[in-house]
Amino acid sequence: MAPVNRELVKFFLCHRLAQRDFPTSPLRLQDTRDRTVVEKEKASPTAGNGLQDRDGVIPPRHGDDDVEAVKLALVESADEFELLFTQAFNDLATQLQITPDTAYSSFKSVMDEVFKDGVNWGRIVGLFVFGGVLCLECSEKDMSELVPRIADWMTMYLDENINEWIESEGGGWASFAQIFGQDAAAKARKARTSMKRWFLFGAVVLTGVLFLVCYVKRR
Structure with missing residues (x-):
């Protein structure tokens, strides 16, 4: 597991839930559960084999300022994404x-x-935004018990399917912060154009998914 993925997922979902005045307690309770599990594992013969990180507890590390920059960039880019395509995401969550x-x-x-x-x-x-939409949808429909599970699914998908790209081709989360963060606003127009192109491409894919869901449900 890449611990930073877990940290970013929980931060983002808590941020989105708090924006809509939904409780973040399901995720906070999960943090407490994770710490309890880790303490038990530390006392077991298997402690030290890496299992204590598997439940999402973030070990102390250097570079916390870098993680905070990534969080800020994630919120800002997700806000821009949602402003452009929020209706498509909301329609998709409803259709599902x-x-x-x-x-x-x-x-x-x-x-x-x-x-x-x-x-x-x-x-x-888009993955983060969609996960946030799902959590809001579940909270609105009194299914808040699904919120920590969605956090698990997002983290698992990032770890198993996306993390290799992030580390190798994407340049790591630090590169994301440089491209999408606040400091990027003063950079050349080319960077801004690339950002919009990525967002637009994500929207095209999302629209195709929405049509696919609608088609399948009507059959």
Whole structure:
């Protein structure tokens, strides 16, 4: 597991829930559970084999300022993404008709469709935005117990399908902060154009997913 992925997912979902005045306690409770599990694992013979990080506890590390810069860039880019395409995401969440039994398959099918032709930062931002929309949808429909599970699914998808690209081709999360962060606003127009191109490409993919969902549901 890449610990920073877990940290970013929880931060982003808490931020989105708080924006709409929904409780973030499901994620906070999960943090408490994770710490309890880790303490038990530290006391077991298997401690030291890396399992203590598997439940999402973030070990102390240097570079916290870099992580904070990534968080700020993630919120800013997600806000811009949502301003452009929020209706499409809301329509998609409604069409999926999320229930406890269908939530995971719905999440994974959408993500597989979004990333089937490759990975870029715009699509990764789309993953966070869609996860946030799902959490809001679940909270509105009294299914807040799904919120920590969505956080798990987002983290798992990032770790298993996206992290290799982030580290190798994407230049790491630090590169994301440089491209999408506040300091990037003063950079050359080319960087801004690239950002919009990534967002637009993500929207085209998302629209295709929405039409696919509508088509399947009507059959």
